[in-house]
Amino acid sequence: MTAAPQTMRAAVYHGAHDVRITEVPRPERRPGEVLLRVLRSGMCGTDATEWKAGPLTFPVDRVHPVTGSTGPMIFGHEFIGEVVEVGTDSSFRTGAVVASGAGVWCGACDRCREGRTNLCRRYYTLGLNAPGGLAEYVSVPEITLVGVPDGLDLDAAGLAQPLAVGLHAARRSGARDGDRVVLIGAGAIGTFVLTGLRHLADVDTTVVDFPGHRLDRAARLGATRTLAVGDDLPARVEAAIGPGGADVVVEASGAPGQLDTAIRLVRDGGTILQVGLPAKRQEVDVHALVMREITVRTTLAHVCGEDLGPALRILADGPLAAELLDSVRPLGDLADQLQRLAEGRLEGKVLFDPQLQEASV
Incomplete structure:
Protein backbone atom coordinates (compact mmCIF):
# COMPACT_ATOMS: atom_id res chain seq x y z
CA MET A 1 0.00 0.00 0.00
CA VAL A 148 -22.58 14.18 -4.79
CA PRO A 149 -25.35 12.27 -6.60
CA ASP A 150 -24.24 9.27 -8.66
CA GLY A 151 -23.66 10.23 -12.27
CA LEU A 152 -23.29 13.96 -11.67
CA ASP A 153 -20.30 15.24 -13.62
CA LEU A 154 -17.46 16.58 -11.45
CA ASP A 155 -17.41 19.86 -13.35
CA ALA A 156 -21.11 20.39 -12.66
CA ALA A 157 -20.78 19.36 -9.01
CA GLY A 158 -18.02 21.95 -8.61
CA LEU A 159 -20.68 24.67 -8.96
CA ALA A 160 -22.77 23.42 -6.02
CA GLN A 161 -21.56 25.84 -3.36
CA PRO A 162 -22.16 29.06 -5.34
CA LEU A 163 -25.50 27.71 -6.57
CA ALA A 164 -26.44 27.11 -2.92
CA VAL A 165 -25.68 30.81 -2.32
CA GLY A 166 -28.00 31.74 -5.21
CA LEU A 167 -30.68 29.41 -3.92
CA HIS A 168 -30.51 30.98 -0.45
CA ALA A 169 -30.79 34.42 -2.04
CA ALA A 170 -33.88 33.32 -3.94
CA ARG A 171 -35.43 32.13 -0.67
CA ARG A 172 -34.58 35.44 1.00
CA SER A 173 -36.33 37.38 -1.79
CA GLY A 174 -39.67 35.94 -0.69
CA ALA A 175 -40.78 35.62 -4.33
CA ARG A 176 -43.99 33.61 -4.70
CA ASP A 177 -45.92 32.07 -7.55
CA GLY A 178 -47.25 34.78 -9.86
CA ASP A 179 -44.85 37.50 -8.71
CA ARG A 180 -43.24 39.86 -11.20
CA VAL A 181 -39.49 39.77 -10.45
CA VAL A 182 -36.78 42.01 -11.91
CA LEU A 183 -33.22 40.73 -11.57
CA ILE A 184 -30.48 43.33 -12.08
CA GLY A 185 -27.21 41.67 -13.07
CA ALA A 186 -26.77 38.47 -15.08
CA GLY A 187 -23.21 37.58 -14.11
CA ALA A 188 -22.39 34.38 -12.26
CA ILE A 189 -24.21 35.22 -9.03
CA GLY A 190 -27.17 36.65 -10.91
CA THR A 191 -27.36 33.46 -12.95
CA PHE A 192 -27.35 31.36 -9.78
CA VAL A 193 -30.12 33.54 -8.29
CA LEU A 194 -32.16 33.22 -11.50
CA THR A 195 -31.82 29.44 -11.28
CA GLY A 196 -32.90 29.53 -7.63
CA LEU A 197 -35.94 31.68 -8.40
CA ARG A 198 -37.07 29.33 -11.15
CA HIS A 199 -36.60 26.37 -8.83
CA LEU A 200 -38.61 27.84 -5.94
CA ALA A 201 -41.55 29.58 -7.61
CA ASP A 202 -43.43 30.18 -10.84
CA VAL A 203 -42.48 33.81 -11.38
CA ASP A 204 -42.35 36.25 -14.26
CA THR A 205 -38.66 37.16 -14.42
CA THR A 206 -37.14 40.15 -16.20
CA VAL A 207 -33.32 40.08 -16.27
CA VAL A 208 -31.42 43.34 -16.79
CA ASP A 209 -27.80 43.68 -17.90
CA PHE A 210 -25.69 45.01 -20.75
CA PRO A 211 -26.48 43.52 -24.17
CA GLY A 212 -24.53 40.39 -25.01
CA HIS A 213 -23.66 36.94 -23.76
CA ARG A 214 -25.00 37.33 -20.23
CA LEU A 215 -28.50 38.26 -21.33
CA ASP A 216 -28.46 35.57 -24.01
CA ARG A 217 -27.57 33.02 -21.32
CA ALA A 218 -30.32 34.27 -19.03
CA ALA A 219 -32.86 33.79 -21.81
CA ARG A 220 -31.68 30.23 -22.39
CA LEU A 221 -31.91 29.51 -18.65
CA GLY A 222 -35.55 30.51 -18.46
CA ALA A 223 -35.84 34.27 -17.97
CA THR A 224 -39.25 35.42 -19.14
CA ARG A 225 -37.57 38.34 -20.90
CA THR A 226 -34.30 40.26 -20.91
CA LEU A 227 -33.75 44.01 -21.08
CA ALA A 228 -30.62 46.06 -21.67
CA VAL A 229 -29.63 48.72 -19.17
CA GLY A 230 -30.37 52.32 -20.09
CA ASP A 231 -31.84 55.60 -18.84
CA ASP A 232 -35.31 54.59 -20.01
CA LEU A 233 -35.23 51.25 -18.17
CA PRO A 234 -38.17 52.01 -15.82
CA ALA A 235 -40.41 52.80 -18.79
CA ARG A 236 -39.35 49.65 -20.62
CA VAL A 237 -39.90 47.52 -17.53
CA GLU A 238 -43.40 48.97 -17.15
CA ALA A 239 -44.14 48.28 -20.80
CA ALA A 240 -42.99 44.68 -20.33
CA ILE A 241 -44.61 43.73 -17.02
CA GLY A 242 -47.44 46.23 -16.69
CA PRO A 243 -47.95 49.32 -14.54
CA GLY A 244 -47.21 49.56 -10.85
CA GLY A 245 -43.73 48.08 -10.71
CA ALA A 246 -42.24 44.69 -9.85
CA ASP A 247 -43.26 42.75 -6.76
CA VAL A 248 -39.62 41.85 -6.14
CA VAL A 249 -36.41 43.42 -7.44
CA VAL A 250 -33.13 41.55 -6.91
CA GLU A 251 -30.01 43.70 -7.21
CA ALA A 252 -27.20 41.27 -8.06
CA SER A 253 -24.74 43.51 -9.88
CA GLY A 254 -23.18 45.51 -7.05
CA ALA A 255 -22.73 48.33 -9.55
CA PRO A 256 -22.92 51.92 -8.27
CA GLY A 257 -26.41 53.37 -8.11
CA GLN A 258 -28.27 50.12 -8.74
CA LEU A 259 -30.05 50.03 -5.39
CA ASP A 260 -31.66 53.33 -6.37
CA THR A 261 -32.54 51.76 -9.72
CA ALA A 262 -34.21 48.94 -7.82
CA ILE A 263 -36.23 51.49 -5.83
CA ARG A 264 -37.51 52.98 -9.08
CA LEU A 265 -38.48 49.56 -10.44
CA VAL A 266 -40.25 48.05 -7.40
CA ARG A 267 -43.95 48.57 -6.64
CA ASP A 268 -45.26 50.34 -3.55
CA GLY A 269 -45.07 47.82 -0.70
CA GLY A 270 -42.75 45.59 -2.72
CA THR A 271 -39.46 43.95 -1.77
CA ILE A 272 -35.88 44.63 -2.80
CA LEU A 273 -33.20 41.99 -2.21
CA GLN A 274 -29.66 43.37 -2.21
CA VAL A 275 -27.19 40.69 -3.29
CA GLY A 276 -24.35 42.61 -4.93
CA LEU A 277 -21.70 44.36 -2.83
CA PRO A 278 -20.73 47.81 -4.15
CA ALA A 279 -17.08 48.70 -3.81
CA LYS A 280 -17.93 52.03 -2.09
CA ARG A 281 -20.65 53.45 0.14
CA GLN A 282 -23.80 54.28 -1.82
CA GLU A 283 -26.36 57.04 -1.47
CA VAL A 284 -29.90 55.69 -1.24
CA ASP A 285 -33.27 57.42 -1.57
CA VAL A 286 -34.48 56.68 1.97
CA HIS A 287 -37.46 59.02 1.49
CA ALA A 288 -38.83 56.79 -1.26
CA LEU A 289 -38.19 53.66 0.79
CA VAL A 290 -40.20 55.04 3.71
CA MET A 291 -43.02 56.79 1.88
CA ARG A 292 -43.63 53.80 -0.38
CA GLU A 293 -43.19 51.23 2.43
CA ILE A 294 -40.60 49.24 0.49
CA THR A 295 -38.97 46.27 2.23
CA VAL A 296 -35.21 45.91 1.76
CA ARG A 297 -33.66 42.52 2.48
CA THR A 298 -30.12 41.23 2.22
CA THR A 299 -28.61 37.78 1.87
CA LEU A 300 -25.41 36.17 3.10
CA ALA A 301 -23.83 32.87 2.07
CA HIS A 302 -26.28 29.95 2.41
CA VAL A 303 -27.85 27.60 4.93
CA CYS A 304 -26.05 24.36 4.24
CA GLY A 305 -28.83 22.05 5.43
CA GLU A 306 -31.41 23.79 3.22
CA ASP A 307 -29.45 24.74 0.14
CA LEU A 308 -26.48 22.52 -0.70
CA GLY A 309 -28.37 19.27 -1.34
CA PRO A 310 -30.99 20.96 -3.56
CA ALA A 311 -28.21 22.76 -5.43
CA LEU A 312 -26.62 19.43 -6.33
CA ARG A 313 -29.98 18.07 -7.51
CA ILE A 314 -30.59 21.14 -9.67
CA LEU A 315 -27.17 20.69 -11.27
CA ALA A 316 -27.94 17.03 -11.95
CA ASP A 317 -31.24 17.83 -13.65
CA GLY A 318 -30.57 20.96 -15.68
CA PRO A 319 -28.31 22.77 -18.16
CA LEU A 320 -26.79 25.28 -15.74
CA ALA A 321 -23.26 23.84 -15.67
CA ALA A 322 -23.01 23.63 -19.45
CA GLU A 323 -24.12 27.26 -19.72
CA LEU A 324 -21.97 28.71 -16.95
CA LEU A 325 -18.70 26.74 -16.87
CA ASP A 326 -15.85 28.57 -18.59
CA SER A 327 -13.05 26.01 -18.16
CA VAL A 328 -11.21 23.64 -15.81
CA ARG A 329 -7.59 24.60 -15.23
Whole structure:
Protein backbone atom coordinates (compact mmCIF):
# COMPACT_ATOMS: atom_id res chain seq x y z
CA MET A 1 0.00 0.00 0.00
CA THR A 2 1.38 3.42 -1.02
CA ALA A 3 1.93 5.81 1.90
CA ALA A 4 -0.10 9.01 1.81
CA PRO A 5 1.95 12.07 0.77
CA GLN A 6 3.07 14.33 3.58
CA THR A 7 3.10 17.50 1.46
CA MET A 8 0.84 18.92 -1.20
CA ARG A 9 0.60 21.71 -3.74
CA ALA A 10 -1.60 24.62 -2.70
CA ALA A 11 -2.50 28.15 -3.75
CA VAL A 12 -1.33 30.33 -0.86
CA TYR A 13 -2.49 33.94 -0.59
CA HIS A 14 0.09 36.39 0.78
CA GLY A 15 -1.47 39.71 -0.25
CA ALA A 16 -2.70 41.74 -3.19
CA HIS A 17 -1.40 40.27 -6.47
CA ASP A 18 0.62 37.75 -4.49
CA VAL A 19 -0.67 34.17 -4.79
CA ARG A 20 1.95 31.45 -4.76
CA ILE A 21 1.58 27.82 -5.82
CA THR A 22 3.83 26.11 -3.30
CA GLU A 23 4.47 22.84 -1.47
CA VAL A 24 2.97 22.89 2.03
CA PRO A 25 2.33 20.21 4.67
CA ARG A 26 -0.72 18.11 3.99
CA PRO A 27 -3.41 18.93 6.59
CA GLU A 28 -4.09 16.51 9.40
CA ARG A 29 -7.68 15.43 9.93
CA ARG A 30 -9.07 16.67 13.23
CA PRO A 31 -11.97 15.19 15.23
CA GLY A 32 -15.28 15.76 13.48
CA GLU A 33 -13.54 16.37 10.16
CA VAL A 34 -13.12 14.47 6.91
CA LEU A 35 -9.95 14.62 4.81
CA LEU A 36 -10.66 15.23 1.14
CA ARG A 37 -8.58 14.93 -1.99
CA VAL A 38 -9.81 17.99 -3.85
CA LEU A 39 -11.25 17.24 -7.29
CA ARG A 40 -12.56 20.67 -8.30
CA SER A 41 -12.23 24.08 -6.66
CA GLY A 42 -13.60 27.41 -7.79
CA MET A 43 -13.05 31.11 -7.25
CA CYS A 44 -15.51 33.96 -6.84
CA GLY A 45 -15.75 37.72 -6.67
CA THR A 46 -14.59 37.78 -3.06
CA ASP A 47 -11.38 36.02 -4.07
CA ALA A 48 -10.89 38.47 -6.93
CA THR A 49 -11.37 41.42 -4.58
CA GLU A 50 -8.76 40.01 -2.21
CA TRP A 51 -6.44 39.52 -5.18
CA LYS A 52 -6.96 43.07 -6.35
CA ALA A 53 -7.10 45.06 -3.12
CA GLY A 54 -6.72 42.75 -0.10
CA PRO A 55 -6.24 41.53 2.45
CA LEU A 56 -9.76 42.57 3.45
CA THR A 57 -11.48 39.39 4.62
CA PHE A 58 -8.54 37.00 4.63
CA PRO A 59 -6.85 37.03 8.08
CA VAL A 60 -3.37 37.50 6.66
CA ASP A 61 -2.42 40.51 8.76
CA ARG A 62 -4.43 39.69 11.89
CA VAL A 63 -5.65 36.70 13.89
CA HIS A 64 -9.14 35.46 13.06
CA PRO A 65 -11.16 35.47 16.31
CA VAL A 66 -12.76 32.06 15.76
CA THR A 67 -10.27 29.98 13.78
CA GLY A 68 -7.04 31.53 15.07
CA SER A 69 -5.75 31.59 11.48
CA THR A 70 -3.27 34.27 10.54
CA GLY A 71 -0.61 34.87 7.92
CA PRO A 72 -0.43 33.42 4.40
CA MET A 73 -3.50 31.25 3.83
CA ILE A 74 -4.74 28.61 1.39
CA PHE A 75 -7.90 30.03 -0.08
CA GLY A 76 -10.80 28.54 -2.07
CA HIS A 77 -14.29 28.06 -0.61
CA GLU A 78 -16.06 26.40 -3.56
CA PHE A 79 -14.86 22.81 -3.74
CA ILE A 80 -15.71 19.14 -4.02
CA GLY A 81 -13.49 16.19 -3.21
CA GLU A 82 -13.02 12.50 -2.68
CA VAL A 83 -13.09 11.24 0.90
CA VAL A 84 -9.68 9.76 1.80
CA GLU A 85 -9.79 9.65 5.60
CA VAL A 86 -12.66 9.64 8.13
CA GLY A 87 -13.23 9.12 11.83
CA THR A 88 -14.73 5.95 13.26
CA ASP A 89 -18.17 7.55 13.69
CA SER A 90 -18.32 9.24 10.26
CA SER A 91 -21.36 8.83 8.02
CA PHE A 92 -19.10 8.95 4.94
CA ARG A 93 -16.92 6.22 3.51
CA THR A 94 -13.55 6.57 1.85
CA GLY A 95 -13.93 6.92 -1.88
CA ALA A 96 -17.18 8.88 -1.67
CA VAL A 97 -17.37 12.13 -3.66
CA VAL A 98 -18.77 15.04 -1.63
CA ALA A 99 -19.43 18.76 -1.92
CA SER A 100 -18.61 21.14 0.91
CA GLY A 101 -20.66 24.17 1.84
CA ALA A 102 -17.43 25.61 3.32
CA GLY A 103 -19.30 27.65 5.95
CA VAL A 104 -18.96 26.20 9.46
CA TRP A 105 -21.41 26.83 12.31
CA CYS A 106 -21.46 25.91 16.00
CA GLY A 107 -24.99 24.48 16.17
CA ALA A 108 -25.51 25.79 19.72
CA CYS A 109 -25.94 29.57 19.59
CA ASP A 110 -29.27 31.41 19.28
CA ARG A 111 -28.85 32.01 15.54
CA CYS A 112 -28.16 28.32 14.92
CA ARG A 113 -31.19 27.34 16.99
CA GLU A 114 -33.27 29.61 14.73
CA GLY A 115 -32.01 27.65 11.72
CA ARG A 116 -29.97 30.63 10.49
CA THR A 117 -26.66 28.81 10.62
CA ASN A 118 -25.09 31.29 8.19
CA LEU A 119 -25.38 33.90 10.96
CA CYS A 120 -23.86 31.68 13.65
CA ARG A 121 -22.02 33.71 16.26
CA ARG A 122 -18.92 31.56 15.66
CA TYR A 123 -19.37 31.20 11.90
CA TYR A 124 -16.34 30.93 9.69
CA THR A 125 -15.70 29.89 6.12
CA LEU A 126 -13.00 27.59 4.83
CA GLY A 127 -10.98 29.49 2.26
CA LEU A 128 -11.95 32.88 3.69
CA ASN A 129 -11.12 32.59 7.39
CA ALA A 130 -9.22 29.27 7.51
CA PRO A 131 -7.30 27.10 5.02
CA GLY A 132 -9.50 26.19 2.06
CA GLY A 133 -9.80 24.04 -1.00
CA LEU A 134 -7.48 25.50 -3.63
CA ALA A 135 -5.08 22.70 -2.78
CA GLU A 136 -4.62 19.01 -3.34
CA TYR A 137 -6.09 18.16 0.08
CA VAL A 138 -8.30 19.87 2.65
CA SER A 139 -9.65 18.78 6.03
CA VAL A 140 -13.32 19.72 6.37
CA PRO A 141 -15.88 19.61 9.20
CA GLU A 142 -18.25 16.79 8.30
CA ILE A 143 -21.35 18.92 8.93
CA THR A 144 -20.53 20.96 5.81
CA LEU A 145 -20.56 17.93 3.47
CA VAL A 146 -23.24 16.51 1.18
CA GLY A 147 -22.73 13.51 -1.06
CA VAL A 148 -22.58 14.18 -4.79
CA PRO A 149 -25.35 12.27 -6.60
CA ASP A 150 -24.24 9.27 -8.66
CA GLY A 151 -23.66 10.23 -12.27
CA LEU A 152 -23.29 13.96 -11.67
CA ASP A 153 -20.30 15.24 -13.62
CA LEU A 154 -17.46 16.58 -11.45
CA ASP A 155 -17.41 19.86 -13.35
CA ALA A 156 -21.11 20.39 -12.66
CA ALA A 157 -20.78 19.36 -9.01
CA GLY A 158 -18.02 21.95 -8.61
CA LEU A 159 -20.68 24.67 -8.96
CA ALA A 160 -22.77 23.42 -6.02
CA GLN A 161 -21.56 25.84 -3.36
CA PRO A 162 -22.16 29.06 -5.34
CA LEU A 163 -25.50 27.71 -6.57
CA ALA A 164 -26.44 27.11 -2.92
CA VAL A 165 -25.68 30.81 -2.32
CA GLY A 166 -28.00 31.74 -5.21
CA LEU A 167 -30.68 29.41 -3.92
CA HIS A 168 -30.51 30.98 -0.45
CA ALA A 169 -30.79 34.42 -2.04
CA ALA A 170 -33.88 33.32 -3.94
CA ARG A 171 -35.43 32.13 -0.67
CA ARG A 172 -34.58 35.44 1.00
CA SER A 173 -36.33 37.38 -1.79
CA GLY A 174 -39.67 35.94 -0.69
CA ALA A 175 -40.78 35.62 -4.33
CA ARG A 176 -43.99 33.61 -4.70
CA ASP A 177 -45.92 32.07 -7.55
CA GLY A 178 -47.25 34.78 -9.86
CA ASP A 179 -44.85 37.50 -8.71
CA ARG A 180 -43.24 39.86 -11.20
CA VAL A 181 -39.49 39.77 -10.45
CA VAL A 182 -36.78 42.01 -11.91
CA LEU A 183 -33.22 40.73 -11.57
CA ILE A 184 -30.48 43.33 -12.08
CA GLY A 185 -27.21 41.67 -13.07
CA ALA A 186 -26.77 38.47 -15.08
CA GLY A 187 -23.21 37.58 -14.11
CA ALA A 188 -22.39 34.38 -12.26
CA ILE A 189 -24.21 35.22 -9.03
CA GLY A 190 -27.17 36.65 -10.91
CA THR A 191 -27.36 33.46 -12.95
CA PHE A 192 -27.35 31.36 -9.78
CA VAL A 193 -30.12 33.54 -8.29
CA LEU A 194 -32.16 33.22 -11.50
CA THR A 195 -31.82 29.44 -11.28
CA GLY A 196 -32.90 29.53 -7.63
CA LEU A 197 -35.94 31.68 -8.40
CA ARG A 198 -37.07 29.33 -11.15
CA HIS A 199 -36.60 26.37 -8.83
CA LEU A 200 -38.61 27.84 -5.94
CA ALA A 201 -41.55 29.58 -7.61
CA ASP A 202 -43.43 30.18 -10.84
CA VAL A 203 -42.48 33.81 -11.38
CA ASP A 204 -42.35 36.25 -14.26
CA THR A 205 -38.66 37.16 -14.42
CA THR A 206 -37.14 40.15 -16.20
CA VAL A 207 -33.32 40.08 -16.27
CA VAL A 208 -31.42 43.34 -16.79
CA ASP A 209 -27.80 43.68 -17.90
CA PHE A 210 -25.69 45.01 -20.75
CA PRO A 211 -26.48 43.52 -24.17
CA GLY A 212 -24.53 40.39 -25.01
CA HIS A 213 -23.66 36.94 -23.76
CA ARG A 214 -25.00 37.33 -20.23
CA LEU A 215 -28.50 38.26 -21.33
CA ASP A 216 -28.46 35.57 -24.01
CA ARG A 217 -27.57 33.02 -21.32
CA ALA A 218 -30.32 34.27 -19.03
CA ALA A 219 -32.86 33.79 -21.81
CA ARG A 220 -31.68 30.23 -22.39
CA LEU A 221 -31.91 29.51 -18.65
CA GLY A 222 -35.55 30.51 -18.46
CA ALA A 223 -35.84 34.27 -17.97
CA THR A 224 -39.25 35.42 -19.14
CA ARG A 225 -37.57 38.34 -20.90
CA THR A 226 -34.30 40.26 -20.91
CA LEU A 227 -33.75 44.01 -21.08
CA ALA A 228 -30.62 46.06 -21.67
CA VAL A 229 -29.63 48.72 -19.17
CA GLY A 230 -30.37 52.32 -20.09
CA ASP A 231 -31.84 55.60 -18.84
CA ASP A 232 -35.31 54.59 -20.01
CA LEU A 233 -35.23 51.25 -18.17
CA PRO A 234 -38.17 52.01 -15.82
CA ALA A 235 -40.41 52.80 -18.79
CA ARG A 236 -39.35 49.65 -20.62
CA VAL A 237 -39.90 47.52 -17.53
CA GLU A 238 -43.40 48.97 -17.15
CA ALA A 239 -44.14 48.28 -20.80
CA ALA A 240 -42.99 44.68 -20.33
CA ILE A 241 -44.61 43.73 -17.02
CA GLY A 242 -47.44 46.23 -16.69
CA PRO A 243 -47.95 49.32 -14.54
CA GLY A 244 -47.21 49.56 -10.85
CA GLY A 245 -43.73 48.08 -10.71
CA ALA A 246 -42.24 44.69 -9.85
CA ASP A 247 -43.26 42.75 -6.76
CA VAL A 248 -39.62 41.85 -6.14
CA VAL A 249 -36.41 43.42 -7.44
CA VAL A 250 -33.13 41.55 -6.91
CA GLU A 251 -30.01 43.70 -7.21
CA ALA A 252 -27.20 41.27 -8.06
CA SER A 253 -24.74 43.51 -9.88
CA GLY A 254 -23.18 45.51 -7.05
CA ALA A 255 -22.73 48.33 -9.55
CA PRO A 256 -22.92 51.92 -8.27
CA GLY A 257 -26.41 53.37 -8.11
CA GLN A 258 -28.27 50.12 -8.74
CA LEU A 259 -30.05 50.03 -5.39
CA ASP A 260 -31.66 53.33 -6.37
CA THR A 261 -32.54 51.76 -9.72
CA ALA A 262 -34.21 48.94 -7.82
CA ILE A 263 -36.23 51.49 -5.83
CA ARG A 264 -37.51 52.98 -9.08
CA LEU A 265 -38.48 49.56 -10.44
CA VAL A 266 -40.25 48.05 -7.40
CA ARG A 267 -43.95 48.57 -6.64
CA ASP A 268 -45.26 50.34 -3.55
CA GLY A 269 -45.07 47.82 -0.70
CA GLY A 270 -42.75 45.59 -2.72
CA THR A 271 -39.46 43.95 -1.77
CA ILE A 272 -35.88 44.63 -2.80
CA LEU A 273 -33.20 41.99 -2.21
CA GLN A 274 -29.66 43.37 -2.21
CA VAL A 275 -27.19 40.69 -3.29
CA GLY A 276 -24.35 42.61 -4.93
CA LEU A 277 -21.70 44.36 -2.83
CA PRO A 278 -20.73 47.81 -4.15
CA ALA A 279 -17.08 48.70 -3.81
CA LYS A 280 -17.93 52.03 -2.09
CA ARG A 281 -20.65 53.45 0.14
CA GLN A 282 -23.80 54.28 -1.82
CA GLU A 283 -26.36 57.04 -1.47
CA VAL A 284 -29.90 55.69 -1.24
CA ASP A 285 -33.27 57.42 -1.57
CA VAL A 286 -34.48 56.68 1.97
CA HIS A 287 -37.46 59.02 1.49
CA ALA A 288 -38.83 56.79 -1.26
CA LEU A 289 -38.19 53.66 0.79
CA VAL A 290 -40.20 55.04 3.71
CA MET A 291 -43.02 56.79 1.88
CA ARG A 292 -43.63 53.80 -0.38
CA GLU A 293 -43.19 51.23 2.43
CA ILE A 294 -40.60 49.24 0.49
CA THR A 295 -38.97 46.27 2.23
CA VAL A 296 -35.21 45.91 1.76
CA ARG A 297 -33.66 42.52 2.48
CA THR A 298 -30.12 41.23 2.22
CA THR A 299 -28.61 37.78 1.87
CA LEU A 300 -25.41 36.17 3.10
CA ALA A 301 -23.83 32.87 2.07
CA HIS A 302 -26.28 29.95 2.41
CA VAL A 303 -27.85 27.60 4.93
CA CYS A 304 -26.05 24.36 4.24
CA GLY A 305 -28.83 22.05 5.43
CA GLU A 306 -31.41 23.79 3.22
CA ASP A 307 -29.45 24.74 0.14
CA LEU A 308 -26.48 22.52 -0.70
CA GLY A 309 -28.37 19.27 -1.34
CA PRO A 310 -30.99 20.96 -3.56
CA ALA A 311 -28.21 22.76 -5.43
CA LEU A 312 -26.62 19.43 -6.33
CA ARG A 313 -29.98 18.07 -7.51
CA ILE A 314 -30.59 21.14 -9.67
CA LEU A 315 -27.17 20.69 -11.27
CA ALA A 316 -27.94 17.03 -11.95
CA ASP A 317 -31.24 17.83 -13.65
CA GLY A 318 -30.57 20.96 -15.68
CA PRO A 319 -28.31 22.77 -18.16
CA LEU A 320 -26.79 25.28 -15.74
CA ALA A 321 -23.26 23.84 -15.67
CA ALA A 322 -23.01 23.63 -19.45
CA GLU A 323 -24.12 27.26 -19.72
CA LEU A 324 -21.97 28.71 -16.95
CA LEU A 325 -18.70 26.74 -16.87
CA ASP A 326 -15.85 28.57 -18.59
CA SER A 327 -13.05 26.01 -18.16
CA VAL A 328 -11.21 23.64 -15.81
CA ARG A 329 -7.59 24.60 -15.23
CA PRO A 330 -4.51 23.66 -13.17
CA LEU A 331 -3.64 25.62 -10.04
CA GLY A 332 -0.81 27.37 -11.85
CA ASP A 333 -3.36 29.33 -13.91
CA LEU A 334 -5.00 30.82 -10.82
CA ALA A 335 -3.35 34.26 -10.82
CA ASP A 336 -4.21 34.90 -14.47
CA GLN A 337 -7.82 33.87 -13.89
CA LEU A 338 -8.14 36.01 -10.77
CA GLN A 339 -6.93 38.96 -12.82
CA ARG A 340 -9.49 38.15 -15.52
CA LEU A 341 -12.26 38.03 -12.93
CA ALA A 342 -11.13 41.22 -11.17
CA GLU A 343 -11.13 43.08 -14.50
CA GLY A 344 -14.59 41.86 -15.47
CA ARG A 345 -13.29 39.80 -18.40
CA LEU A 346 -14.71 36.49 -17.19
CA GLU A 347 -18.29 35.65 -18.19
CA GLY A 348 -18.58 32.21 -16.58
CA LYS A 349 -17.11 30.12 -13.78
CA VAL A 350 -13.56 28.77 -13.83
CA LEU A 351 -12.80 25.63 -11.84
CA PHE A 352 -9.38 24.30 -10.87
CA ASP A 353 -8.30 20.67 -10.70
CA PRO A 354 -5.37 20.54 -8.24
CA GLN A 355 -4.37 17.19 -9.68
CA LEU A 356 -3.70 18.75 -13.11
CA GLN A 357 -0.14 19.72 -13.92
CA GLU A 358 0.60 22.89 -15.84
CA ALA A 359 1.60 22.42 -19.45
CA SER A 360 5.34 22.75 -19.92
CA VAL A 361 6.52 25.75 -21.91
